[in-house]
Structure formats: C-alpha cells, structure tokens
Amino acid sequence: SQKIEQNSEALNIQEGKTATLTCNYTNYSPAYLQWYRQDPGRGPVFLLLIRENEKEKRKERLKVTFDTTLKQSLFHITASQPADSATYLCALLTGANNLFFGTGTRLTVIP
C-alpha cells in the first residue's frame, strides 16, 4: 500500500539549533515533493518544492533534500526560533497533479 511517513509525531529542540525532519514514502513515484507548515486551527502553508532530479533546495533558513533511491526527504530549519514551532507536513505531488500528505511532525522550539 502507499504510505508517506514522517519520522516522529513530535520533535523538541533548543532555540538556535538545527531541526531535522524526515519524510519516507513507499509505492509512490512522485514528480515533486513539497513541504508545508501548519499552525493550529489553520490550513497548511506551502514552504518549498523540490523536483525528483534535484538533490537539494534552499530558502532562507530552510533546506530540503530529496533522495529518490532511498525514497526519503529531509527538511532542515537552521538557527531555529520559537516562531518556527508548528506542524510540518511533507507532501508528494504525483504526475496526475494530486497532492498526498504525510502524517506531520509537530516541532516545538524551546527558548
């Protein structure tokens, strides 16, 4: 069956450290992988997209890697801040232009 798994439900880190979130998938052949941020009671907000032929993508303090052999993406937030506390969702965009989400990881940055 198709699965998109994010390594942990919750992750706590100290302010200033780098947060690393993992997304693993099975039985998908995504054209693109996306990461979203979701705050409580709100809809997800698009952060970054990485193509299957790209190894790494950066945007300000965010970095995403994509390994289609391992079927894994890593999402990094450097110099984390309390304002980064949220749930982060990975999502796979298929060739049919449908977006399928992982289970999410709730990140808490401790001051």
Next chain:
Amino acid sequence: DAGVTQSPTHLIKTRGQQVTLRCSPKSGHDTVSWYQQALGQGPQFIFQYYEEEERQRGNFPDRFSGHQFPNYSSELNVNALLLGDSALYLCASSLPDSRRGYTFGSGTRLTVV
C-alpha cells in the same frame, strides 16, 4: 489578494444529516481539491475538481460528493453523516500545474454528534 475562503468556519450536525461546505479559490486558480484532516493526522485527499469535473478521487465513499461552478468555486457535500466524519475539512486551490504549491483555506471544523 484574497486567498482561499471557506464557509462556514464551524458546524455541528447530527448523525444521519447532510452537510454542504463551500470554498472560493484564490484569484487566478481554477483547480480545487478537498481534504479531510482528523485531529493529529495529515490531510487526506478526498477529490479534485477542474473545469467543473471531478478529476481525481481519493479513498472516500460515495457519501462524499462535490461540485465546481463556472466561477471555480466549489462545494463539498456529505450525506448520511457518521460520527467518524467529524474533522477539519480543508479546501485547496491551485493552477492545473500544481508545482507552485497549493493554497489552503483555514478549513471548516465539522462536528457530528
């Protein structure tokens, strides 16, 4: 620039009833997707509409149906509500080429009692 607008924001229904949720997409977007998000879970894909037709459907029963209007707005209908239908229902809009990401509304919180 208005983003995605969903109504109502909250709704309480009784088991067995029917409900209609509404969504207005972001200006310039013509594709609308609906998701169900249970507490503590990721959004689950229900279906996607483009050019007023259902283009793709997730693993949801026929009790879930939808519609897209010529102005690209959309409705989600759920019949014969079950307690398990209680969730946050999210609408997302995009261009047909979804590589720029989806824009989500804040959702409708449906509670079935």
